[in-house]
Amino acid sequence: MAAQQSRGPTADAVRAVVAPVVDDAGLHLEDVAVSGAGARSVVRITVDLPEDAVGSVDSDTLGDVSRAVSAALDADDVVPGAYTLEVSTPGTSRPLTEPRHFRRARTRLVTLRLHDGGTVHGRLVDVEGADGEAVLVLDDGTRVPLADVRKGKVEVELKRLDDAGEDAAGTHEDAGGSRTDEEG
Template identity: 60%
Template sequence: MAKHTEGSVRRVVEPVVTDAGLHLEDVAVTSAGARSVVRLTVDLAEDELGSLDLDRVADVSRLVSDALDADGTVSGAYVLEVGTPGTSRPLTELRHFKRARGRLVRVARTDGPQVTARLADVVDGALHLVEDGTGTQTQIALTDVAHANVEVELKRMSEVDLGDDDEEN
């Protein structure tokens, strides 16, 4: 059921997601009792920086739901879940790296030391990295990447500007 349905769902929802200015990353259809669960992973276009906000996810979710209901691709009751890849997704495709520009990434090379640096750009099949603090620049060909991911950056409370320095508690 799942493989045939996933392809059918993709054919219906991909144009809807694309028209909304987003990229359809993945489609998964599973059974949950008498219902099907349709999970879509959407992301911003590769040339956009930043994160996909919940309002856009909600908007595309409504559009996708309407399209699936009108088409009848998923028979019976179903639950639609639309989400984003999240920061823990491995960077495996060129578009993943382009979307990660400006972020701190950890890159394990097929041969050579692991590098954690800010991804400045992706040009001609190579990652252009800049190490925070030192400014050291490194280029790594995509073909030399064993695996990579975005590093979650958390600020210490002492580094967070709450804008209330002049106020008393």
């Protein structure tokens, strides 16, 4: 009995078409997902700034890359028929799991859950070393080997460091990093 052929596009086929487009826009292709939704496929593309960049993808850039990705998919006809294209960024809800995620989170408040049960909170200022030996450096000088981190996440801030004022001593309003020992 012959294997059944997939009628829809694969994420790998879509990735092959959109990767050069995203790269030309100066962005990193984080993820590609293709799913069926009735007679219409849904193509989800997640893009981010390169790992050495600080900040986030602005809406104009996201719109530009979305139009370019749509044109490339239509020209290549990798997604036959009607489809819905969703182009987005990872957002702050993305768990920090790879060294590049932590590099992108520089200047952000983070919570790190450690393998030993401890938790570290602070503003991530640097990621030193190669991926296999990366060390996270917080603004209070705390250094955490990435290998010790079980789970990391960016904390949502209503007032970012760039927007925070300085007090008379020249220090930022934010208190900086701390460590607590708790299960998590």
